[in-house]
Amino acid sequence: MRRVPTSRWRDLLAKRALLCAAVTWLAVAGVPAHAGDDSAQQVKQGKKLFEQRCGFCHLAGGTGTIMLARRLGKERSLLSERTDLSAEYIQKITRVGINSMPPHNRIEVPDSELNLITTYLTRPASARTAADTGSTSGTP
């Protein structure tokens, strides 16, 4: 599991221009979208946590999915199918929110859980598909 260095994290937090900053990070992020060799187990755990913590809004038919479809198009509306999200971006947006999405604190989604969710969302599509085997249902 690759962690965002603390000092850099703090730097990022100082910037509150959410969307613009996020776009910038997409370009310059130090954490590659598909870095690491996390185990299939971690990906599976991340998927389960994604469904539990983010699924209220970000599964098919959820309010986040609907909003993203409106803003970015249907093909980029389901986070679990995106391949353009960096770990840094996911962690930042989770903590500070974006547009209409409120922030999530570290009691609601502890860092350890957010790291696993990030692992799941930044794996190649093939690895995520493999995590579907034996996973929980889509109901959050």
Added chain:
Amino acid sequence: MRLLLPPRVTEKSFQRALDAFASVVGKPWVLATDLDRETFMDFYAAGDADEHVPSAAVGPQSVEEVRAIVRIANEYKVPLWPISRGKNLGYGAAAPCLTGTVVVDLGRMNKILEVNERFGYCLIEPGVGFFDLFNYLQANNIKLWMSVPANAWGSVVGNALERGYGYTPYGENTRNICGLEVVLPNGDLVRTGTGAMANSTSWQLFRYGYGPSWDQLFVQSNFGIVTKMGMWLMPEPEATLGLNIQLPNPDDVGWAVDELAPLRMRGVIEQSPSIGNSLRFVATRTQRSEWYTGEGALPDAVLREILKKNGFGWWTINLRLYGYEEVNEVHARIIKEAFRRHIQQEIEVVKWRRGDPIENSGAGVPSTQALQIVNWRGGRGGHIGFSPVLPATSEHVLKQFHSTKRRYEEIGVDYYGSFTLFERYTTNVNMMVYDRDDREMTSKVRALFKVLIADAAKEGYSEYRTHLSYMDDVALTFDFNNHALRRLNEAVKDTLDPNGILAPGKQGIWPRALRADRA
């Protein structure tokens, strides 16, 4: 967000309190970085969220940890703001009223302790969300239905404590409370009702106990931290029958209230039908810019066109009957006859029988789709709600509707209101949706809110719930006998919480020490 200390607390004392909290809950569960503070602020604030800034948050996992936190807070005079899951969106979310307060996030206390199908109740901790309880009932094939609010991201306990509403016959969520466990501001632990008997067999069955009944003392108050709640759940009915009714004209809300209110009071209708202006449906599906890009509030003619294209009347009523199929049919006939005295268009009927998919039943099925409305204006959306209570008559409803709509139009905000009917009263929820980055708009919304409070108070309409920023303003409108209720609340507050550590300012109730600061 940088650290802002609570009043009269030094940085040294504050740090000692945090260390003491950490010794109770563990260091990872004391959150005090700049980022942490951001995550507990009022994300949807109209304007400056810096009015209500927490200094830190602490996340206990047990009742004993909550008690220890309260004792420490008393020792260091650090104020606490308990939240269940912090999703009080539109009312301040997780943020405290008083800047510098430490949030006590009860999200880790998320156990479903008991569900009793025979007697129709559950006993749960504050961190249990609507999705959690729904999934539990589904997974265990328990035939009990929940009352779920429009946005169901939050806590079952938190919503009932804030007097939230759902849409089933059990829709007055605070009325479903039956037995609380509460940590008092001095760290003592009490159970209300018959739960005060150590071996009680009826804690979740009998609301009142013996002597004074205390459950409502801890609703919308700062007199204790609720750590367990008994809540009644509705037995699954044999069938439901939905009637979806479109009212073509703005003033139709008047006769609709006069027709429905007696049926609601007599039990022909057992749930609380909501008469909402149909813009709410359009706003969850589309953005304003798709329809209108001009200045000011949406013109009536444009709204008419939008509603026509989407097949809506000016108001929409989604009414649902629950119970035995034959009884539902008879009640549906009575309701239809009432409407046919005024309108001739077809009323859509939706029927559900036990065994059909629950999504079409009228059961409380959690969803967050109602949050779509914050996207209506575009940009970084937000919303706030003004919610007075009125007598359920056309006279009051029409007066309030026209007055509020005119106020919206004066400042250029689209009117978005509903009237939900209970046995004798109606709650008039008026949503203001804005782009948080539009400073001119948010400052107008803040001004509008104060005007609406004053207008309503003049007519004798009180709010049932409000945002952090207006808790004092609304409390001031309860002015009988020179604010006797405030004196009572303050007397209770000072007795139970002499150090004033619990949720200062909640619902306009301030502890003695801080009242002096505010005078």
